[in-house]
Amino acid sequence: MLFCGLKLTHDGSVALIEDNKLIFSYEVEKFNNNKRYSEIPDLDFVEEVLNLHGYTSADVDRFVIDGWAGLKESKVDTRSHGQELSLTVAPYREVSLSADALQAYSGSGLAIGGRTYDYTSYMHSTTHIASTYCASPYAVTKEPSYALVYDGGMYPRFYYFDPANGKLENLGPLFMYIGNIYSLFSLHFEPFLRGGQGPRVDDLSVAGKVMAYIAKGQVRPELLEQFELTYARHFSPSLEFNWTFSQEIKRYVDEHHIPHADAMASFHQYLEQLLVTSLEASVTKHGRKTRNFCFIGGCSLNIKWNSAIRESGLFDDVFVSPFTNDTGSAIGAACCEMIHQTGHPHLNWSVYSGPMVIQNEPAEGWESRACTVAQLAELLHTTDDPVVVLHDRAELGPRALGNRSILAAAVQPDMKDRLNAIKQREDYRPVSPICMEEHAPAIFSPGTRDPYMLFDHMLRDEWVERIPAIRHLDGTARLQTVSREDNPLIYDLLDAYENLSGIPVLCNTSANLLGSGFFPDVRSATEWNGTRYVWCNETLYEKQ
Template identity: 50%
Template sequence: MLICGIKLTHDGAVALVEDGKLVFCIEQEKRNNNPRYQAIDNLDAIVEALEEHGFSIGDVDQFVIDGWDGEVESQFQVISEGAPITLSGGPYIERWPEDPLRPHDGSGLALGGTILPYKSFPHVISHVVSAYCTSPFAEAEEPSFCLVWDGCIFPRLYYVEQKGVRLVECLFPMIGHAYAIAGHHFGPYRKPGSESWDLGVAGKLMAYIALGTARENIVDVFRELYEEHFSGENPLAASYREDIHNVEALLARVHDYFSAGAFRLQNECAEDVLASFHIFLERLLVGELATVLQAHSQLGARNLCIAGGCGLNIKWNSALRASGLFESVWVPPFPNDSGSAIGAACCALAVDRGLVSLDWSVYSGPKLRNSAIPRGWKAAPCTLAELAGILASNEPVVFLVGRAELGPRALGGRSILAAATSLWMKDHLNEVKFREYFRPVAPICLEDRAQKIFTPGTPDPYMLFDHTTRPEWRERIPAVVHLDGTARLQTVSRHSDHEVSKLLVEYESLTGIPLLCNTSANYNGRGFFPDAAAACEWGQVGYVWCDGLLLTKTSEPDLS
């Protein structure tokens, strides 16, 4: 059975699942150097994605669209074959708590000259299902809790087992966008008087707070204002909690919260304020989760899946893993909406077969496009051993191989790799990526060496947890050590068939160091490079390695 999952809104994507196996997931931002968070506003992209992988519209047994904004249903204004159409879909949050997987049945999906029926499931439930079905818990047929904290919702805890999903509780009344909105009231991204927010700010603040110190007096201010504005038994907080489907009202109330905080904290430095707010939310999350688990101890499960945009907060993920509340914590490489097309397809699969394990690989994104060698570049075959030598000479390399990784993090398929032995390299990579000086560069490390270098150094293949660099290694690999001594580690098995694993083995053999710097290969604000030509045209790095071919920038453009 072929199921095509579709995410139309931001982080748009098309995923195809065949008999319980993920065939591909194509995120729009990873095509043609598209902007981050690119939506699918033209349905022809679905046809193209299928055809690129040898499938036609008629091959697909079921189309599924991820739900979106709306209390009862969502609506999508899209283009198909040049004509505008309107589609309806499931709501953001499930309408029937006793049956979260009840689909919305739609019609009028115009693809390739055919009008087709489709199903749609609530957006939040797509998050739950994508996280659980890709987890080791589904593979072991074990139940799990699933925490979903998205931008415009309060954190929600679900209980998932093969036979179904059910909501346990909402944990507390704070929307996920609060983290990003904090950055518009304090710090380098402050926008006085603005009530907008930037999706990219949250990740940058995770880095920025390393400049500050969490102070209890500031945490107390945020706690008092939280009770006044959101959680207390007063008219202001009660009206906020009752307005959960009015996104604009929720955002405005969160801005009011930070405006009140800015007035009370005007003598405090921004770094400390933001570090303190981070700790306030971290404590709130762990504490409320502990309370809810105790109240529902009869459920017994001690596994946790994390999904929603806040699942990209590595410090909160690490705090939950270290809390002792769970025996095992799973975060998929696409906890944000980049996994929603997969989740939509898995919802349809669950209706038919229950919540079973999905057979999937993180390297299921777009294939590299064929491209000509641009002027000013020369090409020659290059082995991984030879490439390790170039890296050891302190030269960064754009590394493109196979299919792109899923989710927002570069995991060795669309990466810029470099030696980590010089602090200069971190500054250089931030400079060529047009990133702020305080932003970290992540290490990609052989899994069996990680515990010698990091604490805890546990296997983390998707760069979604915090690790502390051991003191004896900090001077050896300064380019990947963040300002607070931590690192956003990605581990790779030395037995993996992926080329980045083989490169790490070669690099360790040459240098004795089992890791490299790893940052995403992309234009600023765009998805991954779709081909070698895009990396060459970007031109900030002098070497591009693409499927065994090394492209080297020449001193003069080749005009022949």
């Protein structure tokens, strides 16, 4: 059967599953250098991406739409062939603990490719769970798992899923801070201050910056206490609480002359401790029915929180998918219907299931020549110049994992600053290491397998001077490990580079325009002019 999942709102995407295999998941932002978080502009986009793989909308057995804002149901406004269209979809989440989290909502009037289709819709919180559980190793053997969904507009919602009986048990919220509190709080402090803009203002790009910036701060015990006191005095189940809480803490911080970096570092630590202690209490209350755990939603892009949960010993295994945020919602919607129709929870997938790179003509002033992987390794070793690497299909989710990356030698201390300047990023932002999997434990702690860049690792002391460009201010690194099975081309590149340099590590950061998705083609990467070299499919493009 063919299930086509649709995420119509921000992080718009289309995913196609055939017989439990993910054929593709195409995010709007990964076409035409579209802006990050773009919605599906027109349902014609759905037909276009189906056609890229030889399908039409008429081939699809069931269209499935991700739920959105609302408690009983929701309306999503979209377009079809330029005409305005409003579709009824599932709500954002359940209204009570006893509500059926796997409930399917039916709709009609989905206009694609000149035809109109009925469709199914599932709650946004549920599509999150399905996207990660079905991609997890637990689904292969149909093992139960706990699942924590912590996304921007919701409290951290804890579930227990047992595929043996198909039941998704809602265990309630862990605590009452919505996911967006991390960025909303930080917008009250320098350098993210957005004074006077009200409680509902948010910036989706801030959370990742804050996670890096807190390395400049120190955790203050008095602030940890103040967070508890302020919560007890002012909590209300409303968006305004985020504003009130942040304003009260800001007042305390300024009155006591506490550096703003300390305030954010302390709040990060406060929420991290709250996550771990609340998880322990909830698992204990539930009688610990499994030691498997899935963490889902935008908040699970926080590598420090992921690591804290993994290191807590509460679970034997912690799984976070590379499309854990809303970029996985179309996949999750299709997975919900896959489970409903077939009873099979396992999704056969690859992280490299995005659009194929377009190897078109470069911009004026660029020349091309043949360049093998071994020659690319030599170039990285001898020139110390960053290279945009475009290869095969794009990565799912927000992180470049070698196929849409800027790679560079990590041996020069100034390479991090050079890459941040190239990408117009703040100087405190880290650059990630990409490392051959078998060498990672000797270079990083713990250095365990981490193919999707989702956990925190410390750079070991003996490597600090050898690869300084990938070390963050606090000594950590957002590591990506690579095996030959994960990505043969990137593994061979690292292997060839190690043979030349003795170092199995390179710098890795995403190849994209500021505020846009990954480069879709050679033309846009060379028009950007951010680097001297662009490499695509064994062709090297050099700016003259």
